[in-house]
Amino acid sequence: MRKTVQNIKSAKNKTPLVCLTAYTAPMANIADQHCDLILVGDSLSMVLYGENSTQNANIEMMVRHGRAVIKSSKNAVIVVDMPFGSYENSPEEALKNAQTIINETGACAVKLEGGENIKDTIKLLTNSDIPVMGHIGLLPQSVNSPDGFKVQGREQDQAEQLMKDAKAVEQAGAFSFVIEAVPEPLAAVITASVSIPAIGIGASAACDGQILVTEDMLGLSVGRKPKFVKAYADLNKNIDNALSQYAKDVQERSFPAEENTYKNKNAA
């Protein structure tokens, strides 16, 4: 049976929650056997579609991939990211778009980036029976802001704001939140100060769980990896080796071999 957002919420201060991203049926099928929660992240726009930022994701993409992940999983809680531009204008517009994502994918929850600034939106969604996962710290959709793509909370004022964000997300009714690229002592203090699970990505083992982009930890994505990514495999290399062997076999006519070739019915 599929886990619920209540199961995630009640895992606070227990065994750390295992979370990963998945965007496709084959990846969801494997991740589902190991994860408490799978995120259909808007990182798909970079990882799958080769875009420069997550700002290029849209509702249609999130729905298409969300459906694939739901259909290929039966255990994990599935959360779908609300893409850039789908929730910032007004809580009412956010609600309409969140309903579309939930109705068309069957996902368990949506994730939104932001803290105090989107508390009214989180409140409206959760009051409308749409479970919400928050996302504070480094916000990939804010790539163009001056404080954008770097470790968050090293300055005192930033650290105080992050604490306010965590509290705002909790009070607005989120069942959990992602905390990204926050130094260890602050991430630990924030985690201990809230009653909902804080899921870290670049935020230390003190969090209530961890999440990574699956393609990053498998060595299956292109470009520089952040410090917080541990390489659990080097699939780019494995695939490269396999394709290179295939090219050689084709050119030498050693593929297809006898066992890969159809014969006539009565051929000896």
Ligand code: KIV
């Ligand atoms: O889009 C995504 O993959 C994410 C993770 C980095 C948490 O938000």
